[in-house]
Amino acid sequence: MKLLKHLFDRNLEWADEIKRKEPGFFSKLSRQQAPEYLWIGCSDSRVPANQIVDLPPGEVFVHRNIANVVVHTDLNCLSVIQYAVDVLKVKHIIVCGHYGCGGIKAAMDRTEHGLIDNWLRHIKDVGRLNVEELRGLGHEEKLDLLCELNVKEQVSNVCNTTIVQNAWKRGIELAIHGWIYNIENGILKDLDACIT
Ligand code: CO
Secondary structure (H helix, E strand, O other): OOOOHHHHHHHHHHHHHHHHHOOOHHHHHHHOOOOOEEEEEEOOOOOOHHHHOOOOOOOEEEEEEOOOOOOOOOHHHHHHHHHHHHHOOOOEEEEEEEOOOHHHHHHHOOOOOOOHHHHHHHHHHHHHHOHHHHOOOOHHHHHHHHHHHHHHHHHHHHHOOHHHHHHHHOOOOOEEEEEEEEOOOOEEEEOOOOEO
16 A cells, blocks of 8 residues: 555646646656756745745755754755755855744744754854844844844855855856745745845
8 A cells, every 4th residue: 555645646646737738848857957046945844945936846956954054064955055066056056044934933932942952053143143133123023033134144154165165266156145935925035145
């Protein structure tokens, strides 16, 4: 018996629909991927990279983790960035956060969440680095602003990786963008944090 049969059924329908619209789509895609974008986003199920920007398979290389954090010692994230920049030669790296991020909320409350508290430390650092900007705001405003500040901080972290620094030194055209997504209306906002 196939487990989660409904998901396999949906998969067949989805693949058929794509093949009906564009015969040869999968065979063409199977030969190579050439995405222009690397998406670094939150693991949140409400923020699926391809769907938000309405792009089909093959167009976005994706890394997601809780609260879209780029940590300089995270081999997973760094490997994704390196492969995307050096091998796939993406032209844009998009760090996309979202309002209502559970990771940001959890970092700001004072309860314990287990292992993840170690990961959320990085968000607490963003709060500490921006303590003046966050001071005096109401709880919701503070969380929203921290979601934005976190994106900007992670954009800066991407820029400071040896991978991106070396790419720029080699004269490669590569832009790092900071975006935020509103889960209440499905709209993306550019935080004007783009660095080239
Ligand atoms: Co989130």
